[in-house]
Structures are given as C-alpha cells and as structure tokens.
Amino acid sequence: MGRRTAIVGVGQTNHRSKIPECNGQELIAIAVRRALDSAGLTIKDIDAVVVGNMDHFESINYVDMWSVLGFAGYMKPVLKVTTGGTTGSAVGHAGFYHAASGLFDVVLAIGWEQNSESDTTAAIVTHCEPLIERDFYGGAIGGLASQYSAYMDKYGATEEDAALVSVRDRCNAALYNPYAHLRKTVTVGDVMSSPYIAYPLRLLHMCPRSDGACAVIFAGEEKAKKITDRPAWVLGVGSSHGATYLGDAIAIPGLPSLEKASRDAYKMAGITNPFKQIDVAELYLPAGSAGVAWMESMGFCEEGGGPKFIKSGVTNMDGELPINPSGGVIATNCIGATGLIRIGEAALQVMGKAEKRQVPGAKVALATGFGGCFWSDVTILCSQPRLD
C-alpha cells in the first residue's frame, strides 16, 4: 500500500428530511466548517478536494463546479466521484488514495445530498439499463426486497428478523445520535404493522431519504501526527463492482461484492478473525433485510446464519460487536453522503469522539458502502497505525 494515512477530522450536518434554509453549497459549507474545526485546520491547509453526490438527484451535472462555493475550492484541485449508493464511500476511498499516494498531504472528502429537491426513485432508476431492466426495477426498494425474498426462501429467514435490525438501528439513532434524521424508537410490532412497500419489505424496514452533508479530512502520516495525537488510521480498503445487468448480480443470497471487498480489506489490514478483531461496525444497510442477509458476507457468521446472529443480540450497543451506533442508513440517508458518514462515524469511534454513541474502548472499526448493481466498498480504521 502507499504512504500511511489517517483521518484527522470529521464533520456532518444535522440531517433532516428537508433542510429548506440551505441550498447545496450552504449545506456543504456546514459539514466542511465542522470538519475543519474538529481538526483545528483552515481551508488553506487543504491540498485537494474530492466531492460527490448522486447523478440526477439535484439535476446538476458538474457538481465539482457547482459545489466549489461550499468549500472555498478556488484554485484547488477538485475531483468529482460519483458511484451511486457507494458515492460517499468512494469519495472517502478517493480521499484516502490521494493522501496515501504522497502527492497531497491533506485531503478533504465531501459527500452531500438534498434528496428533498427531487423524486429520488425517478432519479435512481436511471442507473438501470434502459432497454432491458428499467421498467420493472421498482427503485432501490425493489432490488433489496427481491434479494431478501430469495434469502427467506433459501434459509427460512423472516420479516421479523429484518425488523429486529430496523429496531436496533432506529433506537440507536433515537437514543444516541443528535445528527440522525429519524430519531424515534420503534418496536418489532411497529415495523410489522407498517404497510408493505415492496414485499417482503415494509415501510419501517426501509431507510428514509434525507438532506445532509458529511466531510472527512485525510492526512499523510507526518501531517496526521502533527494535527492530532489520536487520528483514525486507515488500515485497509476494499472495493468490488459486479455487473451491468441487475439480473446478473442480484439473485444470489448474500452479497458477493461485500464478501470480496471485505476479504481484500481484511488482508490489507491483517485481520484474520473479523468478529473478534473488529470492535464496532458502521454498515451501509439500506433496509433491515440487509442487516440479516449480508452478515455472512463480512465473515461475521456462517452462510445462512444471519437470523440467528441478529437474534443473539451481539450487534446491539452492549453486545460484542455493536453495529450502527449512529443508527445507520435506516435512520439517515442523504445518499451521496451516506457512505462517507459510515467512514466518518467509524473514525469518530476509534478517535474516541463518538460522544453518546461511543462504543467504550473501540480500537478497530469497519465501515461499508453499498450501491448500484449490488456492489460494495469496505474501509477498516484503527486507533493505532497497525494492529497489535
């Protein structure tokens, strides 16, 4: 791998369903200001910027031009990265690549979205192949629902299993995370009595659409040590894309791209027993079903073992491997920012700065991204430059 690199600053907006007092630049500026303040830096210290949102969501093509006012990018190198649902995690990876390459010392990564400005599903379906798949897709919900129906039929998983994940994440957001969009505790009964939106997924199984922005600052080793005595070191990254047609990618229980990206990231980080070695995970779970069906893909349990794993309680805040102390995607989904929030939240955990949602003593954190044609990004962060 390149030069040793760490996260030194994290900032995010207080996410909501609609933030009418901001346009996109104003939204970005809040997250960037908070990230700079958290690191004790000014915009003059930033050597390069990576920025991303979802194609079509705000009907703005050149986001790298349009968003410059949000981060005072005048005469700085600015690169747009947009990879669908993984936009935020890809922006984070690109920020890491910039700093790890040694070409830039301090790099600002920004993900943002104002979902309230458009019809999210109308925008998102444009990623589907137009002549073969677009008509039937049913939006992001359709793909996830189809995958879980296959998982249920193969392994006997239930809608209630997926509801447990939704309850965990929504309650964490409500109890611990002041930045989260949905902050209401719910019960399995609440989830199961909410209407189907796409069988087998019900309204409360599914993530919302949110307005919000997130900014994360990466720095090369020397600079990182000067900026803070406890940065979040990037130990490993993995990224895996799959297919053009959803039909090629979807009908396999589990998530092969997450399996591959995790394996690559674990290898890079030196992780051999993920369940034991990882202290906390911030996972891109857009629906409760994903929190059941994808656990095996990260090596947390055996194939088909998702329901048992979730029911055991090990992923709750007081469990052995807390998942989504922030409330995750089911509580907050400003899509272009969502993957970067996972990285930012994982960084806060190993920096000891996660406040009420802090997992005590967390040293190793995992963050994931999910999007497009069922593809995945994985990031592993650590309070130390290497594993013990």
Added chain:
Amino acid sequence: MSSQKQKAESSELLSISSIVDVPYNYNAGYYVSQYLRELKENKRILGVKCPKCQKVYVPPRVVCSQCFVQTKEFVPVSDTGTVMAFTVVSVPYTNPNTGEPKKLPFTCAYIKLDGSDSNIMHCLEEVDEKKIRAGMRVQAVFNEIRTGDHFTDIKHFKTIAKG
C-alpha cells in the same frame, strides 16, 4: 435562535419548481438488436454463449463479464424458467421509460430461463405474494402485437406446474 425567530426567517425562503424533460434515443447495439428482433418476429428468447466458459447469457452481450472474451454464438433459450427472486411492489412507481405511473401492485421477478446461466428481470402475472416463491416455475406469455420492446413483447410470465 428562538424557534419563533427561525419560523419567521424560514417563511421568507424560496424554493423554485422545475421539470427537466430530456429526450433520449438509445442505441440497442448489435447484440440487443438481435435479441429484440427475435422477440418480435419469432417469439424466441435469444442468449449468447461465451466461447471460453460456455455460459449462456440473456440478454446477449458483447463479452462474458468474467472471461472478457468476445461472444459470437447466439443460442435460443427456453420460454420457461425458474423464479430466483421476486418482489411485489406496492409503493407508487413512475415508469421511467414512459413517465406514467405503473399499475400497482406489480411483481418484479428475476427469472433463470431454462438453457441460460443468467437471470432476466421481468414481471409475473401473479401479484399475490403468498402464491409466489423462489424456485417457482414460470413461462413467458407473448403479446399478439409485438414491436421489438422487451418490456411489452413479453406480456408477463405465468405460473406453470412443476416439471
């Protein structure tokens, strides 16, 4: 800032509506053109075989995604197949190709046709989730009037007895 003051200020904020209506004309390309023509003229579903791994893909495409070898051999596959995954969509969904709302509920299914190694996405006639399972057998129902459109030349897939 007091909530009262916030309210007074936000009432002065504007948001402006806009509709972007952009026409497109997609090139189907060589492989999908053959596929659509066969649907229209012969009610036949065409796949393509990878010369290296021998996998058959529907719809036909220029290379095998795993071998990166150009495919050349078109092979017809069956109009019967197995449901691999499905969802019954009940949330409002605008048909992105027509701009019209789709009739609800509709069943989106991933179907592995007999003779194919990949799945195609299409809709099922059945919309009651209690009567649909992964592993269920289905058969394509073709429209009488066909125009070379994957979405409408195959009307839907109907449930058939196992066998």
